[in-house]
Amino acid sequence: xxxxxxxxxxxxxxxxxxxxxxxxxxxxxxxxxxxxxxxxxxxxxxxxxxxxxxxxxxxxxxxxxxxxxxxxxxxxxxxxxxxxxxxxxxxxxxxxxxxxxxxxxxxxxxxxxxxxxxxxxxxxxxxxxxxxxxxxxxxxxxxxxxxxxxxxxxxxxxxxxxxxxxxxxxxxxxxxxxxxxxxxxxxxxxxxxxxxxxxxxxxxxxxxxxxxxxxxxxxxxxxxxxxxxxxxxxxxxxxxxxxxxxxxxxxxxxxxxxxxxxxxxxxxxxxxxxxxxxxxxxxxxxxxxxxxxxxxxxxxxxxxxxxxxxxxxxxxxxxxxxxxxxxxxxxxxxxxxxxxxxxxxxxxxxxxxxxxxxxxxxxxxxxxxxxxxxxxxxxxxxxxxxxxxxxxxxxxxxxxxxxxxxxxxxxxxxxxxxxxxxxxxxxxxxxxxxxxxxxxxxxxxxxxxxxxxxxxxxxxxxxxxxxxxxxxxxxxxxxxxxxxxxxxxxxxxxxxxxxxxxxxxxxxxxxxxxxxxxxxxxxxxxxxxxxxxxxxxxxxxxxxxxxxxxxxxxxxxxxxxxxxxxxxxxxxxxxxxxxxxxxxxxxxxxxxxxxxxxxxxxxxxxxxxxxxxxxxxxxxxxxxxxxxxxxxxxxxxxxxxxxxxxxxxxxxxxxxxxxxxxxxxxxxxxxxxxxxxxxxxxxxxxxxxxxxxxxxxxxxxxxxxxxxxxxxxxxxxxxxxxxxxxxxxxxxxxxxxxxxxxxxxxxxxxxxxxxxxxxxxxxxxxxxxxxxx
DNA sequence: CGTTAGGAAGACGAA
DNA sequence: CTTCCTAACG
Numbered sequence: 001x002x003x004x005x006x007x008x009x010x011x012x013x014x015x016x017x018x019x020x021x022x023x024x025x026x027x028x029x030x031x032x033x034x035x036x037x038x039x040x041x042x043x044x045x046x047x048x049x050x051x052x053x054x055x056x057x058x059x060x061x062x063x064x065x066x067x068x069x070x071x072x073x074x075x076x077x078x079x080x081x082x083x084x085x086x087x088x089x090x091x092x093x094x095x096x097x098x099x100x101x102x103x104x105x106x107x108x109x110x111x112x113x114x115x116x117x118x119x120x121x122x123x124x125x126x127x128x129x130x131x132x133x134x135x136x137x138x139x140x141x142x143x144x145x146x147x148x149x150x151x152x153x154x155x156x157x158x159x160x161x162x163x164x165x166x167x168x169x170x171x172x173x174x175x176x177x178x179x180x181x182x183x184x185x186x187x188x189x190x191x192x193x194x195x196x197x198x199x200x201x202x203x204x205x206x207x208x209x210x211x212x213x214x215x216x217x218x219x220x221x222x223x224x225x226x227x228x229x230x231x232x233x234x235x236x237x238x239x240x241x242x243x244x245x246x247x248x249x250x251x252x253x254x255x256x257x258x259x260x261x262x263x264x265x266x267x268x269x270x271x272x273x274x275x276x277x278x279x280x281x282x283x284x285x286x287x288x289x290x291x292x293x294x295x296x297x298x299x300x301x302x303x304x305x306x307x308x309x310x311x312x313x314x315x316x317x318x319x320x321x322x323x324x325x326x327x328x329x330x331x332x333x334x335x336x337x338x339x340x341x342x343x344x345x346x347x348x349x350x351x352x353x354x355x356x357x358x359x360x361x362x363x364x365x366x367x368x369x370x371x372x373x374x375x376x377x378x379x380x381x382x383x384x385x386x387x388x389x390x391x392x393x394x395x396x397x398x399x400x401x402x403x404x405x406x407x408x409x410x411x412x413x414x415x416x417x418x419x420x421x422x423x424x425x426x427x428x429x430x431x432x433x434x435x436x437x438x439x440x441x442x443x444x445x446x447x448x449x450x451x452x453x454x455x456x457x458x459x460x461x462x463x464x465x466x467x468x469x470x471x472x473x474x475x476x477x478x479x480x481x482x483x484x485x486x487x488x489x490x491x492x493x494x495x496x497x498x499x500x501x502x503x504x505x506x507x508x509x510x511x512x513x514x515x516x517x518x519x520x521x522x523x524x525x526x527x528x529x530x531x532x533x534x535x536x537x538x539x540x541x542x543x544x545x546x547x548x549x550x551x552x553x554x555x556x557x558x559x560x561x562x563x564x565x566x567x568x569x570x571x572x573x574x575x576x577x578x579x580x581x582x583x584x585x586x587x588x589x590x591x592x593x594x595x596x597x598x599x600x601x602x603x604x605x606x607x608x609x610x611x612x613x614x615x616x617x618x619x620x621x622x623x624x625x626x627x628x629x630x631x632x633x634x635x636x637x638x639x640x641x642x643x644x645x646x647x648x649x650x651x652x653x654x655x656x657x658x659x660x661x662x663x664x665x666x667x668x669x670x671x672x673x674x675x676x677x678x679x680x681x682x683x684x685x686x687x688x689x690x691x692x693x694x695x696x697x698x699x700x701x702x703x704x705x706x707x708x709x710x711x712x713x714x715x716x717x718x719x720x721x722x723x724x725x726x727x728x729x730x731x732x733x734x735x736x737x738x739x740x741x742x743x744x745x746x747x748x749x750x751x752x753x754x755x756x757x758x759x760x761x762x763x764x765x766x767x768x769x770x771x772x773x
Numbered sequence: 774c775g776t777t778a779g780g781a782a783g784a785c786g787a788a
Numbered sequence: 789c790t791t792c793c794t795a796a797c798g
Contacts, residue, residue: 058788059788086788088788089788110788112788113787113788135783193787193788194788196788257786258787258788260785260786260787261786261788360785360786361784361785361786362785362786363784363785363789363790366789386787417774417775420774420775420776422775424774424775425774426774427774549788550788551788552787552788568785568786568787569786570786570787571786571787589785590785592785593785594784594786595786629789630789631783631784631789632789632790633789
């Protein structure tokens with residue numbers, strides 16, 4: 001049992017308490033993952049069948065890593081039979097095998113947020129509901145809230161409270177919309193993310209024999225990140241564990257950051273009420289960060305009211321103070337960060353992977369990408385528009401989805417005329433209207449085209465096109481019975497005309513789309529190979545589709561490349577980095593303007609701040625800008641209140657040096673710049689245009705990132721200095737050389753460029769979108 | 774039927 | 789600024 005060596009006292013207790021309810025309050029960096037893995041290993045070495053252990057993690061990547069670590073202690077075959085994964089993936093798997101209870105096909109499609117939004121938009125249109133009053137996103141989040149609170153359509157109509165709330169919000173048609181949306185998803189054989197949990201609850205409550213089966217199987221249940229579970233997840237865990245009560249939850253109330261998607265911090269705060277016999281263990285020693293970082297984080301989080309009292313501490317070195325950098329603009333901030341990383345890389349022997357840039361919103365990435373790219377610093381952006389949300393990927397995936405579940409009307413309508421095959425809007429509408437009138441699905445009409453054709457009111461040419469299209473799909477389906485998923489997908493990509501269509505577009509965007517499709521094919525091949533090696537692996541197409549539907553950005557494996565990580569704070573949960581740049585510390589950005597109205601919202605923002613801070617091992621850099629380019633114009637900003645919540649003793653203000661003096665030579669300003677956060681008024685007096693240096697007025701497109709082809713979000717738009725003699729690319733005129741620059745007003749600099757093919761052109765830099773090459 | 778230009782509206786976080 | 793949607797044209 002040498003794996004127990006080296007655990008501290010509370011860790012040891014958490015690992016060796018195997019029976020009964022247990023709550024482990026694990027502060028940031030307190031060795032939580034280690035405790036979880038060792039506890040599972042300990043269960044197995046004490047004779048528990050791994051098959052009877054269910055471990056719910058926050059990401060699939062975490063599950064995978066934990067399994068590997070467990071395997072090292074108890075061996076591969078033992079670790080393999082563990083049930084381990086996210087709520088969504090574990091219960092999707094269970095729902096597939098029990099789908100018949102609910103009237104669902106076992107090959108149901110999983111709709112992501114985008115898919116479900118599309119369904120909703122159609123529902124709103126069909127019901128003739130004004131989408132100005134009923135913003136699809138708003139409607140979607142309300143429906144999500146119903147589902148997460150187990151308010152089914154029936155329950156909705158029996159719940160005057162909720163109905164009244166909707167009426168007060170001027171949304172009295174919500175019930176109608178909700179019902180239609182659920183019906184449509186059911187008809188499509190599809191579940192959205194919330195359904196995976198809601199339907200699991202339905203399964204467990206309506207069918208006692210199913211509940212009993214899984215209660216008996218999962219005798220030991222562990223839940224990681226318990227503070228971020230929602231009501232629906234809470235009930236699933238409660239139901240499954242109620243027989244044996246061997247339930248171990250691990251979490252940190254100070255790190256609850258997902259209430260916007262229904263997470264309920266009271267699940268963890270009230271654990272003792274649910275299980276009065278529960279034992280509580282607190283892991284308070286932080287092994288990750290310096291004392292300075294831990295102390296600063298403690299000071300901030302102490303401002304929150306709703307939390308367990310705790311005393312997180314570090315025995316590590318005291319460490320550097322947190323450096324605070326005040327910048328003039330978002331571009332300036334990005335330059336500071338890039339310079340800083342560059343310098344530390346060169347002088348302190350740090351690898352690029354040691355650095356993380358954490359921000360509140362995805363839209364902040366661009367400035368940093370530009371700055372890093374200009375310095376040739378390799379980086380990788382996590383999150384944002386994820387790979388699988390790209391249009392070209394969704395298009396190909398829609399074809400594949402149809403093969404697995406032809407009832408998936410969303411997928412069908414997406415591809416029926418893509419690439420264009422003359423099945424236009426009019427035809428599509430006729431199909432839909434007709435299918436509705438016959439109370440069948442569009443796919444049923446296609447399957448019985450001969451029978452229905454006379455009634456459709458379409459001419460023979462169009463009918464032939466429909467028949468062609470559908471026989472192609474049918475051929476793919478037949479092929480799928482004998483060939484593997486990769487072969488079929490390749491055939492689909494080619495025969496559907498998708499690849500050809502994409503290849504016709506020779507713009508850099510078009511080329512990258514083809515590469516993306518190629519990348520999807522590669523990842524599919526990789527998935528198949530991986531699954532084949534697993535004893536219980538499933539290399540089928542439907543398995544692949546489920547995998548990508550539930551994949552997270554963290555799940556994508558890093559290539560072991562030396563790259564700076566860029567991500568939102570939400571995505572950084574559970575990760576750690578030697579050096580963290582926490583950027584955009586401004587009021588209305590962080591805390592977000594959407595979340596500063598109530599105390600609850602503000603406390604969550606503060607927890608988010610806490611999470612960001614505690615990602616760092618050695619060094620933290622804060623930065624904020626006093627003006628920022630957003631919504632197409634420059635906006636003034638004040639420093640975030642979180643900065644003023646940290647005692648000055650933990651902070652150090654960095655001199656912003658040259659840029660500042662260049663722009664501000666007015667006396668007095670530079671001297672008190674770092675003084676007073678509480679008096680932001682002088683910030684507002686700053687002249688706005690001064691920040692608009694030439695670099696921010698040039699917006700070249702299609703900059704190829706130097707980092708690598710793996711960058712998730714390589715869309716262009718950047719700023720850079722252009723000088724006489726530079727070689728540049730213009731969207732229309734091609735490549736040329738800058739021969740003359742004219743003008744001092746940054747808004748209005750003209751450039752004379754000699755193009756190879758087009759001759760000399762006078763261009764206004766602001767509009768010309770030149771790319772330096 | 775398909776493409777494109779132009780206008781309106783949208784932006785916090787994400788399985 | 790970007791994305792989405794509609795209107796007009798080819």
